[in-house]
Amino acid sequence: MTDVARNRRPGPRLEEVARAAGVSRSTVSRVINEEPYVSAKARDAVHQAIGALGYSPNQAARTLAGNRANCIALVVSEQGSRVLSDPFFAGVLRGVHAELAGRRVQLVLMMTQQDDEQDLVGYLAGGHVDGVLMVSLHGQDPLPLKLSEAGVPIVVGGRPLVGDGIRYVDSDNFNGALEAARYLVSTGRRRIASIAGPRDMAVGMDRLNGWRRGMAEAGLATDLVVHADFTPDDGAAAMADLLAREPDLDAVFVAADIMALGALRVLHNKGRRIPDDVAVVGFDDLMIASTALPPLTTVRQDVEQLGRTMTWCLLGQLAGEEGLPPSLLLPTSLVIRSSA
Amino acid sequence: MTDVARNRRPGPRLEEVARAAGVSRSTVSRVINEEPYVSAKARDAVHQAIGALGYSPNQAARTLAGNRANCIALVVSEQGSRVLSDPFFAGVLRGVHAELAGRRVQLVLMMTQQDDEQDLVGYLAGGHVDGVLMVSLHGQDPLPLKLSEAGVPIVVGGRPLVGDGIRYVDSDNFNGALEAARYLVSTGRRRIASIAGPRDMAVGMDRLNGWRRGMAEAGLATDLVVHADFTPDDGAAAMADLLAREPDLDAVFVAADIMALGALRVLHNKGRRIPDDVAVVGFDDLMIASTALPPLTTVRQDVEQLGRTMTWCLLGQLAGEEGLPPSLLLPTSLVIRSSA
DNA sequence: TCGCCACCTGGGAGCGCTCCCAGACTCGCA
DNA sequence: TGCGAGTCTGGGAGCGCTCCCAGGTGGCGA
Structure with a gap:
């Protein structure tokens, strides 16, 4: 048997958890997704099996089967060299992360170059992410509008200059x-x-x-x-x-x-x-x-609050919540030091 | 028919591209993955069909079938509030992105809190990402070592104080x-x-x-x-x-x-x-x-070069390249201005 | 002429999940 | 006692790809 098996991912599968817990795959899946209609006994058995086996669900399979990516993109529009060193961006990122903490949503970072914009729209609209957060420093970027038209849930940080219906969060x-x-x-x-x-x-x-x-x-x-x-x-x-x-x-x-x-x-x-x-x-x-x-x-x-609020808006939208405001302005405050 | 179909991802499938191009799924797959043994005629037909249909491959399916995530994680260890506003981090991020540009590798950003470290190891070792870049500001963080022991390809930015075999890139x-x-x-x-x-x-x-x-x-x-x-x-x-x-x-x-x-x-x-x-x-x-x-x-x-080099190292490792240096030091230079 | 190999192609199996349906079992109320 | 609603469970199908194998073609040396 020199013909070694294909390099397979390590770790147990949902099937094995089910076997160890003495229940079916369906029940394990329900426990993982915190669905109702699972007995306390079954739930405990599953949790214990998960712990014992060190099970971690395969995201790709969940995405494929569940038709949901469990993942949002943070798109930074403009030539990245400038943006990323911007403390504004860092603050937003911090807020996004804080708001995402504890949720099972991954954050994918993407940057637009001017030439690959069509690719990016295709990618984002192709269902690889559930929604898009966008930090658009130059307000007349057409990307938010395109994505919005393609039906991708999107929240923009900083008021966009084009695209009326687009949800955004900005400082006042x-x-x-x-x-x-x-x-x-x-x-x-x-x-x-x-x-x-x-x-x-x-x-x-x-x-x-x-x-x-x-x-x-x-x-x-x-x-x-x-x-x-x-x-x-x-x-x-x-x-x-x-x-x-x-x-x-x-x-x-x-x-x-x-x-x-x-x-x-x-x-x-x-x-x-x-x-x-x-x-x-x-x-x-x-x-x-x-x-x-x-x-x-x-x-x-x-700006951290800006990031949090953007994320909160997007997640609310994804969860199908009603009555989310079309856009939000966050208050500012004057900090008096010595220069004036 | 009030029973509307489940909310399916938009866009064509590989199958439809194949039909449009008059070839089989396999051939389309080969074209997409730039594999050899495809005739120029077939390749052109496929490319044309992809363009006409606006096809974008489903990453989840590729990951699941291909046993490869096409995705690396950038893990920021330490309480994120500090790190993210650090220009060091921004520079690294910029470099990582620059090096990733053009490759079909997504970047997922993750942050460790002290309490969820075991979850993180489980996730990262569970095959959801192909490799890990880690910016570890406090050198004695045990995470790189744990990941390394779990067999996850990892490159650390900044010399780690623990874990001898761990590949890192640092400024000199x-x-x-x-x-x-x-x-x-x-x-x-x-x-x-x-x-x-x-x-x-x-x-x-x-x-x-x-x-x-x-x-x-x-x-x-x-x-x-x-x-x-x-x-x-x-x-x-x-x-x-x-x-x-x-x-x-x-x-x-x-x-x-x-x-x-x-x-x-x-x-x-x-x-x-x-x-x-x-x-x-x-x-x-x-x-x-x-x-x-x-x-x-x-x-x-x-620091941008640091990010680039880290990424280059990790991608090389993932590609199975031989002879990568165990670690790298990047040169520094004295910039003389007025203060000395 | 026959082989052999390089080139190219198609179809089947299966990745690890979630969804859906069918069914079992337990109540409470008519 | 019966029946429906509510609760819980299991198994089949299938998400959209990639991998593998089988097979078909053409060229070239023996």
């Missing part, structure tokens, strides 16, 4: 920015600028609009706006721009801590004292906000 | 720290301290030992060492400690940028000019290193 960027603006006004600032995010991101526009609203309430001008990417260097360049245009500005609302870092550097280099000459308020409350020099006053958004 | 922390130490010596520093990482992490000890070696080479003392956790606050506390013990220290090697951030703050507050009075060298080269004030001289480790 508008009101967060509004609060920041009101705070700056309340501390007596009058020439208030803003470094805004990119125009093609909902998060950028929402924060800009919140700030604008706050300015309008106070009867202040909204001309001092520069759009920038969410990087320290872009924030620095934007700050330099603003100072060139308006050397006397006395406050700046920066739509992301990461940009604020660059802005602080430029202000420091140009000899502005913070907050005496220029007050700076950021957004996000990343760890770097509290360790910045000076510690950054910023609008806190709870 | 020792030589990176050594280079930092030599650099400080070469710039004329003589009273050089170190803020080291925790004692129970290999990365902490390796960097400490590299620094010690550098000190020893120059005949300098190695008494100025404080162990701290990898956080800015711990770094700050450690720096304060060191200054209290030795007000005249003229350099400090901090075993992580994240701690260096806190150290810089303390030095600044105590009126030390950097690098004039005290030179600071970090480790990691996170983004915050270049945006710190002053920009931080640091030892760069390429």
